[in-house]
Amino acid sequence: xxxxxxxxxxxxxxxxxxxxxxxxxPLVTGGEVTYAALDYAASAPALQRVWDDVAAYAxxxxxxxxxxxxxxxLSTDLFENARRTVAEFLDCRGDDQVVFTRSTTDSLNLLAxxxxxxxxxxxxxxxxxxxxxxxxxxxVTYLNAPRTPQQAVRTLERALxxxxxxxxxxxxxxxxxxxxxxxxxxxxxxxxxxxxxxxxVLDAAQLxxxxxxxxxxxxxxxxxxxxxxxxxxxxxxxxxxxxxWLRAAEPYLAGGxxxxxxxxxxxxxxxxxxxxxxxxxxxxxxxxIGAYAVASACKxxxxxxxxxxxxxxxxLIRTVREGLAEVPEVRILSLFGDDAPxxxxxxxxxxxxxxxxxxxxxxxxxxxxxxxxxxxxHPLVRTLLGSDPQTQGxxxxxxxxxxxxxxxxxxxxxxxxxxxxxVERFVAAVRELVRDGAKWNYRTVDxxxxxxx
Numbered sequence: 001x002x003x004x005x006x007x008x009x010x011x012x013x014x015x016x017x018x019x020x021x022x023x024x025x026p027l028v029t030g031g032e033v034t035y036a037a038l039d040y041a042a043s044a045p046a047l048q049r050v051w052d053d054v055a056a057y058a059x060x061x062x063x064x065x066x067x068x069x070x071x072x073x074l075s076t077d078l079f080e081n082a083r084r085t086v087a088e089f090l091d092c093r094g095d096d097q098v099v100f101t102r103s104t105t106d107s108l109n110l111l112a113x114x115x116x117x118x119x120x121x122x123x124x125x126x127x128x129x130x131x132x133x134x135x136x137x138x139x140v141t142y143l144n145a146p147r148t149p150q151q152a153v154r155t156l157e158r159a160l161x162x163x164x165x166x167x168x169x170x171x172x173x174x175x176x177x178x179x180x181x182x183x184x185x186x187x188x189x190x191x192x193x194x195x196x197x198x199x200x201v202l203d204a205a206q207l208x209x210x211x212x213x214x215x216x217x218x219x220x221x222x223x224x225x226x227x228x229x230x231x232x233x234x235x236x237x238x239x240x241x242x243x244x245w246l247r248a249a250e251p252y253l254a255g256g257x258x259x260x261x262x263x264x265x266x267x268x269x270x271x272x273x274x275x276x277x278x279x280x281x282x283x284x285x286x287x288x289i290g291a292y293a294v295a296s297a298c299k300x301x302x303x304x305x306x307x308x309x310x311x312x313x314x315x316l317i318r319t320v321r322e323g324l325a326e327v328p329e330v331r332i333l334s335l336f337g338d339d340a341p342x343x344x345x346x347x348x349x350x351x352x353x354x355x356x357x358x359x360x361x362x363x364x365x366x367x368x369x370x371x372x373x374x375x376x377x378h379p380l381v382r383t384l385l386g387s388d389p390q391t392q393g394x395x396x397x398x399x400x401x402x403x404x405x406x407x408x409x410x411x412x413x414x415x416x417x418x419x420x421x422x423v424e425r426f427v428a429a430v431r432e433l434v435r436d437g438a439k440w441n442y443r444t445v446d447x448x449x450x451x452x453x
Contacts, residue, residue, distance in 0.1 A: 013308035016300070017048040018231065018417030025367045028440045028451045033367035036422035040229070041178050041345045041413035042371055044209060046293075047231040053296040054233070054289055064288050065257065065279075079288045082295035083278065089298035090223055090240050091214035097243045099278045100236065100291045104205040105130040107224035107239035108172070110281055111201055112138065114249035119168040122159055122198070124152070125379040126179075126335065131172045131203040131224075132379070139164070145383045148336055149185040153192055160196035169198035175207030179377050179384070179411070181317075181345030182336050183207075190219045201241070205229050209415055210313060210343040212306045215241065227294040231301070231416065236290030247276050251283060258283035301416070309416050313344045316414055316423050320346060323427030329353075329434050333384040333409060345413040347375070349385065349406040350434060356449035357395050359410050361438040364451045366429040368422075371411045381409055395442045395449035 024032040037045055057078065062071030064079050083098045092098065101107045112134040115121070121135040124143045132142075141159055146152035156171060163169060171193040176183050186202055193200040201222040204213055208225040215223055222241030228234045251258040251274055258280050261273040274280050301309065321338075324330045329351040334340065350358055359372035374381040382388070385406050412426060441452040 013304070013312050015312070015419050016231075016304060016309075016416045018045040019048060019051055020045050021417065021419075027367060028364040036366075036368040036425055038412045038414055038418070038422060038426055039369050039371050040209075040415045040418070041181075041206060041375075041411060043228045043234070044231050044415055045417055046233050047297060047300050047417070049300045050232050050293050050296045054293050057289070057292060061289070064286050075288050078292055079286060082288075082291040085295035085298055086238055087240065089213075089295075089302060090238075091216050092240055093216060095243060096215065096241050097246060097278045098238060098240045099246070099281050100286060100294075101224075101239055102235060102287075103130075103228070103237040104128075104203060104224045104226045105134075105237075107237050108201070108203065109134040110239055110252045111170075111222060111224070111245075112136070113252055114245045114281075115170065116168040116245060116248070118165070119170055120163055120165070121170050121172065122156065122163075123172045124155075124174075125383070126177065127172065127174055127377070127380070128178050128203065128205070129376045129378070130205070131174065131201075132377075135172075138170075145335060145380060149188070149340075153185055153188045156189055157192045157196070160192065160198055163196075166197060169193075169196070171198050171200040172203065173200065174203045174205075175213070176210065176343045176345070177335070177377075177380070178206050178345060179347050179375050179380050179409075180334050180336075180340075181206070181342035181413070182334065183211075183341045183343070186218050186220065194219070199242070206343060206345060209301070211310060227290060227297065230294060230297045232293035232297040233290070236287055236294050238294065243277075246281060249281075252281040253283035255283035257286070304416070313415065316418060316420070317342065317344055317346070319420070319423050320412065320427060323423075324348060324430065327431055327434050330430065333381075335380075335384070344415055344418070345411065347381070347384075347409045347411040349409050350430075353434075354395060354449070355406065355408040355410050356444075357438070357442055358433065360395070360442055360449040360451065361433055361440070362426070362429055364442075365433075365439055366425060368426050368429055370426075371413075373408050375409070375411055385409065395444040 023035045025035045026032050062075040064076050087098050108131050119138050121138045121140045126145045143155050173189050190200045199221040202220040204223050204225040209230045224239050227236035259272050260275050263271045331349050333347045355372040359370050362368040442449050443452045
């Protein structure tokens, strides 16, 4: 694999302080309990360190790049230093660009808009929709779900060897699955892509928060990730990598900041000279607080040390997997098998339970927040479940009897801010719900299962 897990005997560190660690929520059965946030794969809580850094900067907020005042100059320096911090965090090459975006989805749509004419795109059906769907204007080849990392590499090599032409080509691949948490063979896929004259972009939304990430070592051409999965607040993302396709493309958004010079022509039209650097695709007033928050998160994770963070996460993964293994009705979903290296993301189904009902009971009766559904990775989840597209049944109705095909799944995910008690409570709750059933009645409202009043 291209990313290794920490040694099992590595000293396990304490969880990093995050916002909301002491928030209490009401239970339908009475009383309150500290909320167990186990939906990190969707949005990780902001690190306290990041929030403190943003709060300290907020009084000094000013316009970026075009202001003569002290606060504007300070904000400009902060913004550009954030760019350098992110480049260091990703171990970018010297001539790589770091473009600030709104999210991983925004980053990959930006790259899709910058593809050269005639570019062919190769993407596995196992991708998150953020990396599966942006390539609408390209010739796209969707690759079947592999069942081993080696099969993933062979599948890509065959597809690239058989492609229609030897013009520009791009491979898009995840670093860690948002459904199974399994690590993908990124370095090997990059080598296969380059051997066949293609480039590769890495969706690192689930990888960057959990593992050190080196653009140089993985030899990827671009990497994309989101701040809200990296323990920063919502609304910021990154696309980092080679500059040539981005420099040659029309600006992602047309407007101030992307333009270097604008002049009226004699015929009444407008001539525009666009920037060639990262600013070319950052039109409008940039999200300086978002960029600063991402940079702060990068620093915080680096200073905490990924070896210790990864060791702690592996400890939590073992706790969850071993606990669920004791419940025969639970089936954990996997592409590559039980021994595959993974991050703190696991999806599963419970025989005889409607997934939405189960997730609602975890929340309402135990104060545990997980996710149910298809996780914006519909083809992958349906492949893992062996089910065809269908509508979720009524809340409380069995989704599938033991041994039958489920329609949806449940996902539990955690990371650097998760205390042991949260995953221990989760495992105990799963065991109790399967054994005793829900204590409350539930109903369907707008397609979601909620406690009946």
